[in-house]
Amino acid sequence: MNTFHEDAERCVRIVQAKDERFDGFFITAVLTTKIYCRPSCPVVPPKPQNMRFYPSAAAAAANGFRACKRCRPNAAPGSPEWNVRADLVSRAVRLIADGVVDRDGVPGLASRLGYSVRQVERHLMAEVGAGPLALARMQRAQSARVLIEGTHLPFAEIAMASGFSSVRAFNETVREVFAMSPGELRGAPRPRAGIRGAARPGPGPDQSPASINLKLPFRQPFCPDNLFGHLVATAVPGVEEWRDGAYRCAFRLPSGHAIAALRPLPDHIACQLWLTDPSDLTAAISRCRRLLDLDADPVAIDDQLSRDEALAPLVAKTPGRRVPRIIEPEQFAVRAVLGQQVSTAAARTHAARLVLAHGEPIHDPAGGLTHLFPTPAALADLDPQSLAMPRTRREALLGLIRALNSGDLTLDIGSDWNATREQLYALPGFGPWTVESIAMRALGDPDAFIPGDLGVRQAAERLGLPTGAGPLTARAQAWRPWRSYAVQHLWGTSDHAINRMPV
Structure with missing residues (x-):
């Protein structure tokens, strides 16, 4: 449960230090000004007795506070709490941030989660301090601000694009959240975190x-x-x-x-x-x-991993490693199967062939992108004989495509990580490497671990760690819940191109 904001003494110290590492963990509301800020707000901190702390901007707004014009708390990194957990509230927050409520309403959100509307609302109020409509409204307000400040679109078009039902609702929300009219926002000086x-x-x-x-x-x-x-x-x-x-x-x-x-x-x-x-x-x-x-919390991650004497030098050398993920989870699942037991170059070649044969052509106004990756529906009639790969891998790919098209398998940001693992393991040709790779990069599980990966085993040997899957998994228990990040550090011990910024 997200209780960071309940420790008032700690929150006061963070606000007084203007520590930007904690932006997104909680919101500071000031009783005398009725303004809420991010912890690192550059203004002079208020007196402790005038501070109140909330778990989210939506909760502060629901209690009558308005966003600070200086620090723009709505633009702070999101709370890492929702990316670490796989419970109802965390899944709901991720889906709301993706715009599900604007597209499908609260009933659509509840349906995606497999709970009743009342259950979703009750759990969100208990942990986030605001219901799904309030959270979605805050998201709409921030999207509107991006379009107001970053484009010349007419306000009526911005209202519709941001998900508001009317221009009136758009105007009222912008004024209430930002204490400025849309016209004033468009003419305002750009803050340091703006557009x-x-x-x-x-x-x-x-x-x-x-x-x-x-x-x-x-x-x-x-x-x-x-x-x-x-x-x-x-x-x-x-x-x-x-x-x-x-x-x-x-x-x-x-x-x-x-x-x-x-x-x-x-x-x-x-x-x-x-x-x-x-x-x-x-x-x-x-x-x-x-x-x-x-939205990761690198301080907490690095602190945990540094407690292991084998990982400590790696973390000290490259602190703040992130996990490279993917925007379309279904795409990565296909690519993971294509990459089974082959090199990175071979996996790219297989994927490029699928793109050329089944991808959707697009126009890139500023570069060389030519296609969207094919959807499972576009691959439904894939000829297995056209795949230059072993029979078992072809069967795994076709089984995955069938499961995605039938609805038996759903991969998205609202997925239950462990339940999805069970569904993946039930597919032919899906072992720990494929399942954990999907959990790590497609589903966003920060604790996914692939002890059988060649790069992980080689790194373990270099570091004097156990190389067997069982013993290495046992050693990695101390790295939880950040084993996905430990994998990034292990991979980083090699000279592979994945560890170097392109030139």
Whole structure:
């Protein structure tokens, strides 16, 4: 349960230190000004007796407080709490951040989770201090601010794109959350965590969508080497590329598709988005953050792993490693099967062939991306004889495609990690390496572990750790719940391209 905000003495110390590492863990509300801030707000800290602490911005807003114009608490990194756990509340928060409530309503959210609306609302109120509608409203407000400050779209179009039912609701929410009108926001000076500017949208059916530029904040320390190195080394041609210092990828969204260019900088990720439908902005930002694991808590992770004498030097050398994830979980499952017992280069070759034969062509206005990765539906009639791979791997791929198309298997950010593992193990040709790789990179489980991976075994031998799957798993119990991050450090002991930032 998220109880960080309940320790008032600790929260006061953090606010007085203006420690940005804790942005997103809790919200500070000030009784005298009725303003709420992130812990690192640069203004003079209020008196402790005037502070109140909440688990989320939505909870502070529900209690009558407004967002600080200086520190923009709504733009802080998300709470790492929701990425560590696989319970009802954590799954609900991840789905709300992805825009599920705006698309399907609270009943749709509850259905995805397998609970009643009343149960979902009760659990969210108990832990987050706000219900699903309040959380979604706050998400809409932040999406609206991105479009207000980062584009020249008319406010009526922004209202619809942000998920508001009317321009009136849009105006009222923006004023209530930010204490400024939409017009004032558009004319306001850009804060340090704001938008970097964008071209005027307005594409016709044959025109390229205009881009939106924004900053994606993260907690320090941050190691981009393995993160971007892995994404680029395993990139599928046509779907992903490294260009001009940025990792670029094409992916599907609820109302269309998008292209993202993500460039690592010292204090943020510069994100440039091309959206075929502006209403997908919330989902696009959420998925890019998950791709780069930007809501992780590197201080807690590094502290835990450093307690192991074998891992301590690795953590000290490259603190803040993240887990490279993927935007489309079903895509990664297909790629994981293609990569069984072959090199990274061979896996890319197999995936590129599928893309050319079954992917959806797209136009890239600023680079060389050509396709979206094929959906399970597009692969439903895949000819097994066209796959240059062993029979057992072909059967595993076809079994996965059937399970995804039938609905027997669902892979998304709201999945129950352990229940999904059981479903994956039931498929032919799915062993621990494939299942744990999917859990780590597609589902986002921070505690996934693959002791049978060749790179992990070689690293274990170099470090004097047990190399057998059983003994190494027993040793790794001390690394929980961060074994996915331990794997990143183990992989980092090799000279493989996944550990190097592209040049």
